């Protein structure tokens with residue numbers, strides 16, 4: 001989605017009123033691009049220590065499983081675990097341990 005088109009949509013949502021805040025956030029979520037592959041992120045991969053949420057799960061899985069890298073690509077901080085989730089505001093700390101499932105190599109999926 002082009003920047004101007006996005007702004008138009010955000011503005012029209014804004015005009016609807018305060019309820020629009022939720023809508024704008026939804027549009028934002030759809031349009032977040034991964035800083036590594038530039039794909040629009042559907043599943044966020046959020047490291048436990050820094051909680052950066054601008055990298056998609058494809059890139060993080062590749063780093064962890066193929067390259068054996070556990071440092072965040074944005075801040076270089078090491079994380080033992082990374083949360084895979086559709087909600088970019090989530091963190092591992094926020095989740096109750098019963099609601100997350102560790103699969104392998106510190107990769108944790110949030111149960112929907």
Ligand SMILES: [Zn+2]
Pocket residue numbers: 034035036037038039055056057058059060
């Ligand atoms: Zn990516």
Ligand SMILES: [Zn+2]
Pocket residue numbers: 047050051052072073074075076077
């Ligand atoms: Zn980071």
